[in-house]
Amino acid sequence: MTSLAKNHEKDPIDVLVGDWMSEANMTVRAGTKVNGQLDAYEPTFLEALEPALPYIYKYRIKVAVNAGAADTQKLHTAVKKMVQALGLDLSVAWISGDEVLPQLVDAQRRGESPFEDICTEENLEDWQFEPMYAQAYLGGLGIAKAFEMGADIVVCGRVSDASPVIGAAYWWHKWQRSDLDQLANAFVAGHLSECSSYSVGGNYTGFKDLEPLGWEKIGYPIVEIAHSGHVVVTKNKGSGGLVSVNTLTSQFLYEIQGPWYFNSDVTAILDDISFEHVSADRVALRGVRGALPPPTTKVGITAKPIYQAEMHWFMTGLDISAKGRMVETQIRTLLAPYISKFTHLSFQIIGSVPENPSNQNAATVDFRVIAQARKAEDLAPAKFARPCLDPIMCAYPGATPHLDLRQAFPKEIFEYYVTLIPQSAIHHRVHLGSGETIDVTPPLKTKVYSKNQPTHNDTTSAMGLETFGATVAAPLGTIVHARSGDKGSDCNVGFWVRYPDEYAWLQNLLSTSFMQDYLLGEEYKGGRVERFEFKGLKAVHFLLKDHLDRGVSCTSSVDFLGKNCAEFLRCRTVDVPLRFLARGRI
Structure with missing residues (x-):
């Protein structure tokens, strides 16, 4: 944030957006919120924000982020204190409404929906775990309203990854909900930029071409969004990496799940999408069309924690499969008195040995034992770590367990369930720095889409x-x-x-x-x-x-x-x- 804000005079930006949320963050912060031991927002946002604040204030750059996780109001308080400590006149707002467990439980009790898991097609009533937290993915219009009312910084919990960009563009261009093509292009622009350096060469299969440009200083994407919805993607000047048709294609294909792309504010129709090289590190987005949003939005449900432990052995050289069978047989025998309490147990060989390896590391693979259970005591050291370690004197040739046993002790993990909730059930609100609260209404016009994306098992352009x-x-x-x-x-x-x-x-x-x-x-x-x-x-x-x-x-x-x-x-x-x-x- 500091590098982007500080260089404003040479490389101006109007809004800094950030996406701090992932399903890993959501579940961990949900657990933190429920046990009440720590603040359940993302502290790395504050680390990024503090040194950038003087430049954000000097150049009047707006900020919108979803770093609130499960404690957005507490993050709002922390940001206000930070701004005041620096003596800066910046108004801080926050967005609520993403926490929806009460609405979901009430609707389930009334039988209004089976709340089908969109990944597994399981019904929520058949889920074997007890929900403790649920967060809906909000759209960007609360952010737009906060900016319209004078907010300089807007912190959110679980707005969708692209919502900060949608909200910023909606506010800047004074769009309406009916400007679907413009919203759809901003939506895609948001996903092209929200994954940090991914659009600039991170996680890109052409990475070897980037080495001369500097692997050590890959930059950040900047999206330029016109009133018409036209989008050009570039990056911060002076950074390494690359913005190209290929880097953007990589990020785009990672984000989508088919030709229909859903958000609370709009549906992007992607059949005709393309990217056009404009000039060095400048690529235009083409072919995106807008359609009505669905009446529902995604909601992630976190269950009360279960526990996981794992043990690792090293195997080297010949007969890896047989070595694995031997130690698995021995470990299973020792685990037998406890195994009925495990909800999961697997033995995994990770890696393989090449023909005629040139060094010992190349000839070594990882044998991983992983177990999960409902209670921590069912994975206590005597019931997991010790049985996994005890075969050391009677196992395969070269038997070497990993002696760092920290992973072999039980740790909390969280089951996660993804379903849909009506947007009308969400209380989407803007909380301004003045204390005023503004409700954000759900879209009046929506469209119900098929549960599955259009799919074609074979190409229609068949050739031998x-x-x-x-x-x-x-x-x-x-x-x-x-x-x-x-x-x-x-x-x-x-x-x-x-x-x-x-x-x-x-x-x-x-x-x-x-x-x-x-x-x-x-x-x-x-x-x-x-x-x-x-x-x-x-x-x-x-x-x-x-x-x-x-x-x-x-x-x-x-x-x-x-x-x-x-x-x-x-x-x-x-x-x-x-x-x-x-x-x-x-």
Whole structure:
């Protein structure tokens, strides 16, 4: 925040926005709020804000963030004290209404909705866990109203990731709710910018091209939004990284779940989306259309905590699978008196040994034992850590347990449930620095959309793969970019290429059946797979329903954010046309 605000005279910005919320933050802060031991907002926001405040004041830059987590009012108080301590005349407002557990419980009791999990299709009454906190994703119009009423800084809890940008643009341009195309473009602009450096080269499969530009100082995206809704994405001057069609395609494909993109204020229709290179580090957004928002919004429900513990062993060299079977058998035998109290137990081999490894580290893999239980005492050291460690003298050749046993002690984790709640049930309010409170009404016009996104198992532009000429077996990622990420327990993954003929090949190669039967391999668990093509991006996108073992807050996977799913799929071997490889690898 300081680097952006301080450089205002050379690189002016009007509004600083920030997204501090993720499903991991939501669940952890919910637990903090309920146990009452600590303030349940995001303290790193205050760390970022304090040194930036003199420049925010000097240049009259507005600020809108969703760092309130589960304690927005307390964050508001902390920001006010910080502003006053610096002697700055800045008005601070806050947004409430995202905490919705009472409304959800009342509606469930009256039988108004089954509150179906949008990832698993489970009904809330069948969920095996007790809700303790629920947060709805609010839109951006409360932020817009706060700015309109003179607020300089607006702190929010769980507004949607893009809502600070939507709210800022709505206020600045004096838009109306009926300006759907403009709102939709601001919505997409918000998602292109809310993930910090991702649009500037972070988490990007073309990362090797960025090394000459400076891996150590990748910058931050800046979105320029016109009254017409026209969007150009750039970055802060003097920083490393890159804003390009490819970096923006990467961020876009990570965020979406299909061609319909929902927000409390608008639905973005993305069938015709594309990016246009304007000049160095300046890329225009094209083809986004707006439609009415849905009558509902997403709500994340956090359950009372369960507990998790894990133990690691190192295995080196030959016969890794057999070594794993041996120590698993021994550990299971010792766990037998306690295992009935576990809700989850798995044994995982992480990594593999290459042929003729050049050093010992290359020949070493991680054997991971992970268990979960409803009560901490069911994972007490005598019931988990000790049985996992005791086989040391009778296990496989080279048996070496990790001697840092901190992870083997039980820690709190939180089950998470994602459903929908009517916007009309939410009490969205703006709290101004003066003490005045303003209600934000839900949209009067909405549209009900199908539960599932449009999906096409195969391309409508069918061509035989043999028409692309001679091939060689190579990793998919030699010529194909990809990006993936979590949405609850769903995982979305998008693939895109550089040239039109490569796209024709990609469309025909990446069918739903090819994804399920080959690419995912043993990772495919039988869930629904939705597929959509984005011609303007030369991209094929998949939504893997319920793929991530319950989501980031409680998953047993080491890929807890789903971000390495794409990297796994890119290393899968396919038949790549030789003429594509002749152009060079990514």
